[in-house]
Amino acid sequence: MKVRANLTSFSILLIVAGWLIPGNARAMHISEGILPFSWAAFWFLTAVPFLAYGLYRLKKLSREDLSFKPLVGLLAAFVFIISCLPVPVPSAGTCSHPCGTGLSAILVGPGISILIAGVALLIQALFLAHGGLSTLGANLMAMGVMGSIAGFVTFKLMRGLRLNLAVAGFAAGLLADWATYLTTSVVLASGIRGESAFLPLFWKIVIAFIPTQLPLGILEGAMTAGMVILLSKKRPDLLVKMRILKSAEVLIP
Amino acid sequence: MKAFRYWLMVCLVCSWFLGVASSAQAEEKTGKWPGVDESVVEKIAKAQGREAREPIINTDQGDLLLFVFLLAGAIGGFAAGYYWRRLITEKAPLANRTANLDETEGLKGPRRDLH
Numbered sequence: 425m426k427v428r429a430n431l432t433s434f435s436i437l438l439i440v441a442g443w444l445i446p447g448n449a450r451a452m453h454i455s456e457g458i459l460p461f462s463w464a465a466f467w468f469l470t471a472v473p474f475l476a477y478g479l480y481r482l483k484k485l486s487r488e489d490l491s492f493k494p495l496v497g498l499l500a501a502f503v504f505i506i507s508c509l510p511v512p513v514p515s516a517g518t519c520s521h522p523c524g525t526g527l528s529a530i531l532v533g534p535g536i537s538i539l540i541a542g543v544a545l546l547i548q549a550l551f552l553a554h555g556g557l558s559t560l561g562a563n564l565m566a567m568g569v570m571g572s573i574a575g576f577v578t579f580k581l582m583r584g585l586r587l588n589l590a591v592a593g594f595a596a597g598l599l600a601d602w603a604t605y606l607t608t609s610v611v612l613a614s615g616i617r618g619e620s621a622f623l624p625l626f627w628k629i630v631i632a633f634i635p636t637q638l639p640l641g642i643l644e645g646a647m648t649a650g651m652v653i654l655l656s657k658k659r660p661d662l663l664v665k666m667r668i669l670k671s672a673e674v675l676i677p
Numbered sequence: 678m679k680a681f682r683y684w685l686m687v688c689l690v691c692s693w694f695l696g697v698a699s700s701a702q703a704e705e706k707t708g709k710w711p712g713v714d715e716s717v718v719e720k721i722a723k724a725q726g727r728e729a730r731e732p733i734i735n736t737d738q739g740d741l742l743l744f745v746f747l748l749a750g751a752i753g754g755f756a757a758g759y760y761w762r763r764l765i766t767e768k769a770p771l772a773n774r775t776a777n778l779d780e781t782e783g784l785k786g787p788r789r790d791l792h
Contacts, residue, residue: 455714457730458722498760505753508746512710520713551745553737556730612718616725625725632717658765 453507453545453563454608456556463615468561471542474569478539485536495662496536499528503537504544507567508554511643516635522644523567526575526600527651530593531666534572541568562615566607575600575648589656589669590649597648601641605633 459467485492506524513520528537545563548554555563575596582592613626656663660674719729731737736745 453714454718455729456732458718458727460727494760494763498757498764501753501756501760505750505757508749510710510712517710518713518716519710547749549732550734551736552749553732553735553742557733608718612721616722616727618725620725625721629717629721632721633713636713636717662764 453548453555453567454559454612456549456558458556459559459562459611459615461558463611464558464562466561467559467565467611471561471564471569474535474538475542475564478535478537478542481533481535482539485532489665492532492662492666495666496532496540499524499532499537500540500543503528503540504547507541507544508548508552511640513636513639515639518636520636520640522640522647523571523601523604524644525567525571525604526579526597526644527593527648529572529576529600530579530596530648530652530668531655531663533666534569534576537572537576538564538568541572562608562611566611567604570607571600571604574603583668589652593649593652594645596645598641598645600648601644602637605637606630609633 482496503524506522509521510519511521512518523541525537525541528540532540542560542564545555545560545567549557549560549563578599579592579596582595583589587595609626609629612629613622617625652663652668656669656674660669663669664671664674722728736742
C-alpha cells in the first residue's frame with residue numbers, strides 16, 4: 425500500500441514537471457507594463473482587503489481545526505500548477521491555462537481560495553516570468569477574487585437547487601474560469617482604452633478570448649467535478665466538515 | 678456503466694490530443710502555439726498603444742526558464758503528491774473522523790469509504 429502511495433506521488437511529480445516544461449514563456453496572466461500605473465495601483469488596492477480577509481479566515485480555521493491544513497496545502501499546489509499550465513486548445517490553435525480557483529473556493533471557501541491564488545500568482549510573477557508584479561493586483565482580482573467568488577456562489581446555488589455534486593462542481597469550475605476571463609477583459613479594457621470607448625473594446629477582448637476559453641472552461645468544469653467527486657468518495661468526512669456535503673448524504677442507503 | 682465512463686474519458690482525452698497534433702501540423706508554418714496573452718492581451722494592448730515590459734526578474738533567458746519551470750513543476754508536484762497522500766492514504770484515525778462527523782451533523786448509521 426505504501427509502495428503504491430509512493431509510486432502515485434512520484435507519478436504525479438513526473439507528470440506535473442513534464443506539463444510545466446515550456447517552449448517559450450507563455451504567460452496567460454496580464455504581463456508587466458500592460459496596465460498604466462494608476463490602474464495597476466487601483467486593482468492592487470482593491471485586492472488587498474480580499475487578501476486580508478483570506479488571511480483572517482485561514483487563521484480562524486487553523487485555530488479551530490488543524491486537520492484541514494493538508495487540504496489547503498494540496499489546493500495551494502493544485503492552483504499553482506494549474507494556473508501556469510499552458511493547455512493547447514486545438515480549436516483555436518492557442519494555449520491558455522485553467523485557474524483552479526473554482527475548486528479551491530468550493531473546498532475551503534472563497535477567502536482562503538483568494539489567498540492561495542495570491543501566493544501562486546506572486547511566485548509565478550517573481551520567478552516564472554508569468555504575469556507581472558505591477559499587474560499582480562489585477563491578476564488577483566480576476567483569477568483569485570472573481571474566480572473564487574463565481575465558483576463558490578455557483579456551487580452553493582446549484583446545491584441549493586438540489587443538483588448533485590458532479591453537476592454543481594462542473595458549473596462552478598466552468599463559471600469560475602469564464603468569470604476570470606470576463607474580469608480580465610474588464611481590467612484590460614478599462615486600463616488600456618485611453619481615449620477609446622470602454623464597451624466596444626471590452627467586447628472585442630471578450631470575443632477574442634472565446635475560441636480558447638470556451639473549451640478550456642468546459643475542461644476546467646470537468647476537472648473540478650472530477651476532483652469533488654473523487655474527494656467525496658475518498659474523504660466524505662472532510663466534505664461534511666467543510667459543509668459541502670450533509671452527513672445524511674454519505675450514509676449508505 | 679463504469680467501463681463506458683472510462684472509455685468515454687479515454688476517447689475524449691485521445692481526441693483532444695489528436696486535435697492538438699493535427700493543429701500542430703497546420704501551425705508548423707508559423708511554428709507556434711501562442712498563449713492568449715500573446716494572441717489576445719498583448720495584441721490588443723499594442724493596438725491601444727500599450728506594450729508589455731520585461732519582467733522585473735527576467736528568467737526568460739535561454740534555458741533558464743526551462744529550469745525554473747521544471748523546478749517549480751517538481752516542487753508543486755511533490756507538494757501535491759505529499760498532501761494528497763496525507764489526506765487520502767494516511768487518513769486521520771477513524772475515531773477522530775467519526776467524532777468530526779458526529780459533531781457536525783449528529784451522524785448515525787454506517788457510512789461508506791470510511792475505513
